[in-house]
Amino acid sequence: xxxxxxxxxxEAVKKMCIEANLALAPxxxxxxxxxxxxxxxxxxxxxxxxxxxxxxxxxxxxxxICQDTGMxxxxxxxxxxxxxxxxxxxxxxxxxxxxxxxxxxxxKSVVADPLLRTNxxxxxxxxxxxxxxxxxxxxxxxxxxxxxxENMSKVYMLKPADGEEGIxxxxxxxxxNAGPNACPPLFVGxxxxxxxxxxxxxxxKALTRDADSRHPDAHIAKLEDEILDLINQxxxxxxxxxxxxxxxxxxxxxxxxxxAGMPLAVNMCCxxxxxxxVTL
Amino acid sequence: MNKKIQIPFDKEELKxxxxxxxxYLSGTVYSARDAAHKRMYEAVLAADSExxxxxxxxxxxxxxxxYYLGPTPAPEGHVIxxxxxxxxxxxxxxxxxxxxxxxxxxxxxxKRSPEVREAVVRNxxxxxxxxxxxxxxxxKCIVASEVIAYDDLGTEAIRKMEVRDFPAVxxxxxxxxxxxxxxxxDYLASRK
Ligand code: SF4
Numbered sequence: 001x002x003x004x005x006x007x008x009x010x011e012a013v014k015k016m017c018i019e020a021n022l023a024l025a026p027x028x029x030x031x032x033x034x035x036x037x038x039x040x041x042x043x044x045x046x047x048x049x050x051x052x053x054x055x056x057x058x059x060x061x062x063x064x065i066c067q068d069t070g071m072x073x074x075x076x077x078x079x080x081x082x083x084x085x086x087x088x089x090x091x092x093x094x095x096x097x098x099x100x101x102x103x104x105x106x107x108k109s110v111v112a113d114p115l116l117r118t119n120x121x122x123x124x125x126x127x128x129x130x131x132x133x134x135x136x137x138x139x140x141x142x143x144x145x146x147x148x149x150e151n152m153s154k155v156y157m158l159k160p161a162d163g164e165e166g167i168x169x170x171x172x173x174x175x176x177n178a179g180p181n182a183c184p185p186l187f188v189g190x191x192x193x194x195x196x197x198x199x200x201x202x203x204x205k206a207l208t209r210d211a212d213s214r215h216p217d218a219h220i221a222k223l224e225d226e227i228l229d230l231i232n233q234x235x236x237x238x239x240x241x242x243x244x245x246x247x248x249x250x251x252x253x254x255x256x257x258x259x260a261g262m263p264l265a266v267n268m269c270c271x272x273x274x275x276x277x278v279t280l
Numbered sequence: 281m282n283k284k285i286q287i288p289f290d291k292e293e294l295k296x297x298x299x300x301x302x303x304y305l306s307g308t309v310y311s312a313r314d315a316a317h318k319r320m321y322e323a324v325l326a327a328d329s330e331x332x333x334x335x336x337x338x339x340x341x342x343x344x345x346x347y348y349l350g351p352t353p354a355p356e357g358h359v360i361x362x363x364x365x366x367x368x369x370x371x372x373x374x375x376x377x378x379x380x381x382x383x384x385x386x387x388x389x390x391k392r393s394p395e396v397r398e399a400v401v402r403n404x405x406x407x408x409x410x411x412x413x414x415x416x417x418x419x420k421c422i423v424a425s426e427v428i429a430y431d432d433l434g435t436e437a438i439r440k441m442e443v444r445d446f447p448a449v450x451x452x453x454x455x456x457x458x459x460x461x462x463x464x465x466d467y468l469a470s471r472k
Contacts, residue, residue, distance in 0.1 A: 041463075041467045043300075043449065043463060044467070046302075047411055050411050050414050050417055050447070051411070051413065051414060053414075053417050054411075054413070054414040054415070054416050054417035054418075055416075057416040057417050057420065058362070058416035061358075061416065062355070063352070063355070063358070063361060063362050063415070063416040063419060064352050064361065064362040064415060064416065065362070065413070065415065065416055066362060066364055066412075066413045066414075066415045067349070067350060067351050067352050067361065067362040067363055067364050067366075067415040068350075068364075068366070068415075069352060069362075105352055105353045105354070105355045105361055106352055106353075107350065107351070107352040107353070107361070107362075107435050108434060108435065109350070109435070117315065119433070119434050119435075119436075121434070148366060148367045148389070148390070148412065151367065179390070179391060179460065180389060180390045180391060180409070180412075180460055181367050181369060181389070181390035181391060182390075183389065183412035183413045234464070235464045235465075235467045235468040235471075236464055237463075237464070237467060239389075239409065239411060239412065239449075240390070240460050240463070240464070241409075241449065241459065241460075241463045242463035242464050242466060242467030242468075243467060270412065270413055271413055272413045
């Protein structure tokens with residue numbers, strides 16, 4: 001059985017927190033550069049150009065791309081043959097967040113109680129989704145999530161008869177409702193199927209897919225393309241100031257569901273769609 | 281149209297601004313977001329005279345601008361960390377009162393409520409948007425920053441900041457024109 005010490009995990013998490021917040025992954029950066037080339041809305045184009053300048057300054061000066069460095073959301077795949085020694089795995093991840101947000105000069109955006117609202121001061125606790133998988137590897141994906149866009153997310157409990165049309169209409173409804181609030185151009189994560197809470201989790205997971213990836217199922221890939229087209233016909237544009245780039249990408253993740261339902265979740269993300277993965 | 285605007289504002293000059301104007305702001309702005317707004321609002325509500333209400337606020341808001349901002353910490357050698365706008369609508373509940381007390385400009389991003397728009401028109405104010413998600417770029421326009429109140433709120437404390445040529449676009453002007461409505465319509469019409 002393979003052993004891994006939690007010190008190694010903490011160190012890796014710390015590094016990921018900082019890296020994810022200082023530079024977009026190459027797929028996201030390419031997507032924004034392409035959008036700036038093709039945008040024909042005058043104000044929209046100005047916004048996209050300033051986003052490119054922003055990415056460059058962030059990299060050169062090691063300043064976070066956006067001041068909302070998010071809640072630290074993780075998807076963790078734990079190989080069932082792996083033995084973890086040291087502290088608890090959850091504590092090790094939280095310790096990494098603590099160090100990363102402190103040493104990386106990232107914003108502490110977490111309050112301990114939703115009503116009393118005292119800042120925890122170190123951006124913990126993180127939100128961690130675990131999966132047990134075959135093998136002995138540990139794969140950690142971080143997706144720091146800003147709340148300007150998170151606040152515009154929605155769950156729709158669609159019914160089987162709503163079909164593809166219901167899906168297209170619902171995602172479009174969420175995007176129109178978000179408008180300028182979610183910092184368009186958007187990256188739209190969609191969870192389809194499962195139940196109430198799994199749909200939302202799938203939607204978040206969809207945000208961690210590469211911008212240029214396509215869903216392996218042809219009918220879902222087609223739906224991704226169609227919805228992206230529809231969104232980009234709204235004219236909302238970058239910053240909500242008019243243009244053809246309202247969204248950069250739409251990603252759908254699916255799961256089997258009940259004969260009576262078709263849950264749909266839309267997790268809205270902005271152009272600062274941050275993600276990093278590491279396998280230890 | 282690109283215009284240079286000084287803060288504290290000259291209300292006569294603000295009347296000339298129209299939704300869609302691109303401006304460069306220079307002068308003093310105060311950062312405040314959710315928690316600071318709630319605190320200011322409650323302090324004013326608890327005060328019983330005009331004078332006490334004014335004194336309850338941590339700074340004189342007349343002719344001033346609030347920037348809806350919670351920055352990242354400043355690394356060594358920097359004035360401030362990443363410093364882009366947060367969503368303005370979360371402040372809508374508190375804003376009409378502040379505008380009626382003399383606050384004149386707001387910098388944020390995203391839609392405002394009908395009540396805020398009415399208060400903007402009633403008081404001859406302006407709501408500006410800065411580019412959401414451009415915190416690194418915008419931090420370059422902030423040349424000084426100092427926490428002046430609510431230090432315990434961390435990133436949500438009130439900062440007095442000096443900005444130089446801070447880029448923003450007029451979203452709601454003093455007549456109540458709303459760029460978020462007109463810009464999208466105009467863009468769609470231009471494609472027909
Ligand atoms: S929605 Fe995204 S880009 Fe906008 S402020 Fe939040 S994290 Fe930053």
